[in-house]
Amino acid sequence: MRRPHGTREWLGALYDRHAAGLYRYAVMILADRDAAGDAVQQVFTRLVDRRDRPEIEANYLRRAIRNECFSMLRNRRRRLQAADSHEILEALSARDDRPEERLAIQAALLALPADQREVVHLKVFEGLTFQEIADLAGESIHTIASRYRYALDKMRAML
């Protein structure tokens, strides 16, 4: 997306195009809605200074939010564990909501380590292949596949 020189419209268009996806990704890594909002804000704030990069691609943003989230997890572990904004799932529509099932799946997701939750998100909700996830995470495809396997095994035991 080409940036008109330093305008709020540029940031607004970029936000409308990518923020929801980035926020959901951050929520799944951090398991914390408030922290996810902080992470998205950090990424977009840094973009303002990237005048030298005329093309901001989805992959670049995805990598940026990933780095930000794992950095937050390393540096602010105690605060994140104490946060109470852990309602990360919602029904596709109010009519289809099954609160008990939703809470059980949510609990199973929250019980996973962040890197396993990330793989589940990218595979199930974003539809990425293991290879694409491996490229994003900078890991081997076998590592990613193993993480997914461990995640599903753990969720299966909890559900």
Next chain:
Amino acid sequence: MNDEEIERKLRRFRIVEPPATLRTTIVERSGGPVVSASLWMPTAAALIAAAVLYSLSAYERAAVHFRVDQAAVARSVNIELVARSLGGGPQSFLAAKTAVLLDEPKPETRR
């Protein structure tokens, strides 16, 4: 429960959307024209470098001031001595001042 069933269960739900206030926080409060760091960073770096060099040169500046003060004192003593030897009047001081200044070593000049 197999993998497909777990995935199907997950897909019955979606991850929460960002709060509406997040857009306002990020976009609206980003202000008008964005000033890139590349515009102000060189100036800031130059100012910081100047401040560092100025503080690092404090010792040298103090030494130079000391030497200049010593030279001024020595010059006035010499003028006083020469003026007395010439009689001590105002004309003697003027002549002594000229003589002392002419007698001082000149800074080397390059061709």
